[in-house]
């Protein structure tokens with residue numbers, strides 16, 4: 001069976017736990033995601049540990065955000081690990097995004113538009129008035145114009161982003177919660193089924209899977225639900 005378009009966020013306290021989660025979920029999902037917690041604690045070796053024998057696709061979520069020269073250097077440094085995706089913050093501007101794209105021709109640079117943990121009220125406090133969708137669309141267009149091949153947005157905006165950037169750009173959505181699951185620190189959330197139906201290509205799901213008693217079974221259940229949804233679509 002084809003693995004579901006899910007990136008499981010391996011936000012684990014230690015490498016053994018992350019590698020165990022990765023081996024439990026990889027029969028069911030296409031991707032595992034390494035973020036700041038794991039990478040800053042263990043460094044580049046973490047990639048081989050979670051990739052394991054399965055060779056699953058790795059998404060390196062470092063959210064780089066600095067001047068273009070520094071981001072280019074950092075991108076080159078991690079490109080040798082061959083992640084399928086590397087994140088940068090779209091708010092770093094066009095020159096910074098372009099620097100990352102040019103530094104890693106084999107890696108898809110994914111620009112994070114507006115963090116899914118931020119609500120409309122949070123955005124107003126940092127000077128971004130109006131619906132989050134407005135800022136997300138603006139940053140999405142800027143990032144694609146600068147060469148980003150993928151975008152990170154909330155599932156609540158994914159349809160609007162797709163309309164803005166068209167086909168051919170990979171849309172990645174964190175802030176995904178199965179029906180009834182707690183949103184925790186995520187502010188802009190939707191279900192996996194909704195995210196996929198609205199045009200997401202890859203769903204990032206962490207704690208609803210890794211915080212469950214059986215991460216393998218939870219990943220399999222979400223993957224099966226997504227399969228049913230796509231089969232029922234005309």
Ligand SMILES: O=c1ccn([C@@H]2O[C@H](COP(=O)(O)O)[C@@H](O)[C@H]2O)c(=O)[nH]1
Nearest residue numbers: 009035114115116174175204205206207
């Ligand atoms: O806007 C963003 C960008 C990245 N993330 C990351 O995704 C996962 C989500 O984990 P959950 O446990 O499913 O909430 C996490 O690693 C974040 O760093 C995001 O949530 N929002």
